[in-house]
Amino acid sequence: MPPRSVPSILVVDDSPSLRRMIAACLRAGGYEVTEAADGDQAQALAMEASFDMLLTDQIMPGMDGLTLIRNLRATERYAGIPILMLTTEADERIRVQARDAGASGFLPKPFDPEQLMAAVAALGS
Template sequence: MPAQRILVVDDSPSLRRMIAACLRAGGYDVAEAADGDEAHAAAEAAPQAQPFGMLVTDQVMPGMDGLTLIRRLRATPRYAAMPILMLTTEADGQIRAQAREAGASGFLPKPFDPDQLMQSVAALLSPSEEG
């Protein structure tokens, strides 16, 4: 079974590389984007047979922010149900509420703990336990 494809979006190159490195070490196939516009273009350009299986995105970015990116991807049928994890320094509950309303599946505060990142990704990608 091929590795799950994850798109990582953050305008901080060092943070984006750190997130991507953690995910690659966990066996995921990772693509990176510097902002929402680049991420949206990458998602649209992904082959129909190999869409991204998950999005990990920052909220505050120049150009298209995380909330707008989430809304645009949710409006695309092949990404309507994709797990989306938002990483944000915003402690404001309003941002979380807006992100959840836009379609975010989960949240992780920045700075993030690599183990917590991997647990969150695994939980969002795993089908819920049958029972």
């Protein structure tokens, strides 16, 4: 499959306003963005299409972010893509769990758009 000219990112967060803010920042940065409201929807979308990166919240109804990461990492398609965990959980324990699940990076909420874009750029390079 030829590489995309525009990187595609799946954004997963159960907060519609936060999800829209993240998506707007990424789109302004030149990324193609698909949004999912929870882990179950994200997993279904990820199996239908290929994404170059995933940004996921941790605490969501249904499937949480750690489970989503583990499930996607178990597939060949998503074994190596960058996955950024976004969460209000600032505890070091959640960082360790995120790394153990396969997260490539961690960004605590709240964050500003510059932090978000810097984290995405660092993971995408």
